[in-house]
Amino acid sequence: MSGMFTDRDADEDTAEGAEAEPAREGTAPPRASGCRRSRTVLVAAAFTVVTAVAAAGALGLGGDGDEDPAAPPRAGSTVAVTRATLVERTKVDGELGYGVETPLPAKASGTVTWLPEAGTIAERGDTLLRVDDRPVVLLYGTLPMYRELGMTAGPTPPAPGTTAPTAPRGAGGKAGGTGAGAGAGGTDRGTDADTGTGTDGGTSTGTATGTGTDGGTGTGAPPPPAAPAPPQPLRGMDVLQFESNLAALGYTGFTVDEEFTSGTERAVKRWQGVLGLPETGRVGLGDVVYASGRIRLGQAGVRLGAAAGENVLGYTGTSRKVVVDASAQEASWAVRGTEVTVALPDGTPVKGRVASVGRQATAPEGGPGAVPTVPVTITLADQRALGRLESGPVSVEYAGRKREDVLAVPVAALVALAEGGHGLETEDGRFVTARTGLFADGMVEVSGPALRAGLKVRIPQ
Known part of the structure; x- marks a missing residue:
């Protein structure tokens, strides 16, 4: 029985032989063993490349052995030293x-009956305020109102170099009459109190009423009243200034000059009628205020019903x-x-x-240290x-x-040196000393023996 050979035994022997026998040439190997072999080849190849690069680096291959490896680039940019004009x-x-308000030079006296709103713009001919219900009018000029304007009532002033006539004297003596004694039949030629001797031998004492020097015996009579002089023109630069404004307001019939004539008087009456004033032909001291031009009215210094004064109203330019x-x-x-x-x-x-x-x-308000x-x-x-x-x-x-035609660089280019002071780093990495001057508009004035226009310096970051 032990020597018998069965088909089952033959099959098992064939299977075992097949597992032990290597693959024949020309046949495909099993799939699992092929994957493991590919991974092994890749790892071996990578190790070979790394080893080759390391060996080449150790042997100095791929470059000149006398040069150092290149340094990494510095951060920052470079600028040129320039010549410029710096202004601080x-x-x-x-x-x-x-601006600062100026008191209105109003000379009207009385009670303030109307005031404008603050911020009002006033022009020539406008009413600034009302005093006793009379308008105070703005006119243009630099000469202040200092007198009433109108025709003069007195005689014409004498021309330069002439003498005014003297008053008439009384009749009967050059400077007075003669005194008469109180005694009977006596004729007195003395002055003040004297004694006269009559022709009958009597003596009397009289009191003189005047002093006679020419032997006159009467008392002078008063002269007759003189006839009133006709009105005469008023002259002055203030008249010229007023007439210029009157003409600018559209009134005519007079010559713009330094004389206030009857023609000016008639024009003033027409102007007063428009303003609602009595047509007197005369301009009162408080009727007009002069300014150099248009003005802007400020806050009033008084209330309605108060007395007018120089601080009644302030004004500024426009x-x-x-x-x-x-x-x-x-x-x-x-x-x-x-x-x-x-x-x-x-x-x-x-x-x-x-x-x-x-x-x-102005004295400071911040204490002793204020400027x-x-x-x-x-x-x-x-x-x-x-x-x-x-x-x-x-x-x-x-x-x-201001500094003209000086060497300058951006302030950011300055570096602090270890030994003190400031310097600049050149494009090739050197440091040079730089003395600083005026700082203006992000630039700084620099000077030094190694500095010149066009030198490239680095701005560190």
């Missing part, structure tokens, strides 16, 4: 408005301007005519010009650029120190 600009605070309280120690920039830039509250820049500088410093200030008024030519803004805080920029 400074900003100060200011206030937009119409153009908006800026007032700066400049430090008295640093006001050298404030010279009449100096151009400045005004920044409005919304940031809009407007060109301005210094119009006036105060001559009196006195002087008012600087700046006019703005382009009023339309201000829009409807009438007041508010603004900033004023002005040019201070």
Whole structure:
């Protein structure tokens, strides 16, 4: 039985032989063993490449062994040292408005019966206020109203170099009459109190009523009343100023000159009729106020019903301007005519010009350490650029120190040196000393033996 060979045994032997026998040439290997072989080849190839690169680096292959590896690029940009003109600009605070109010030079006396609203613009011929219900009218001029205008009632003043006539004397003596004694039959030729001797030997004492020097014996009679002189023209520069305004208001019939004539008087009557005044032909001292042009009326200094006075009403010009309280120690920039830039509250820049500088410093309010200030008024030519803004805080920029044709670089290019001071880093990495001067508009003035125009320097980051 043990020597018998069955088909089952043959099949098992064939299977075992097939597992042990390697694959024949030309046949495909099993799938699982093929995947494992691919992974092994890839790992071996990668190891070979890395080893080759490392070996090449160790042997110095792929480059010149005498040069150092290239340094990484520096951060930052380079700029050139240039020649420029630097101007130092400074900003100060200011206030937009119409300027400081001036008291209206009204000379009318009486009770204030009407006042205008603050902010009213008045022109030539407009009523500024009413006193005792009489209008006070604005006219243009620089000479203040200092007297009443109209035809004069007295005689014509004598021409230069002549003498006025003397008053008539009384009859009967050059300077008076003779005294008469009280005694009978006595004739007295003495003065004041004297004694006369009569022809009968009597003596009497008389009191003289006058002093006679020519032997006259009578008392002079008063002269007859003189006839009133006709009105005469009033002369003066104030007349010329008033007539110029009267003509500008459209009134005619007179010559614009320095004489207030009957023609001027008739024109004044017509003007008074339009104003609702009695047509007297004379201009009272308080009827007119002169100003250099159109004015803007401010807050009234009195209430209705109060007595009129010089502080009854204030006024300013009609153009908006800026007032700066400049430090008295640093006001050298404030010279009449100096151009400045005004920044409005919304940031809009407007060109301005210094119009006036105060001559009196104002005491500071901040204590002993505060600096006195002087008012600087700046006019703005382009009023339309201000829009409807009438007041508010603004900033004023002005040019201070100025350096022309100097070497300059951006401030960001400066570096602090370890030994102190400042320097610049050149494009090739060297550091050179730089002395600084004026700082302006993000630039700085520099100087030094190694610096020149066109030198490239680095701006560090």
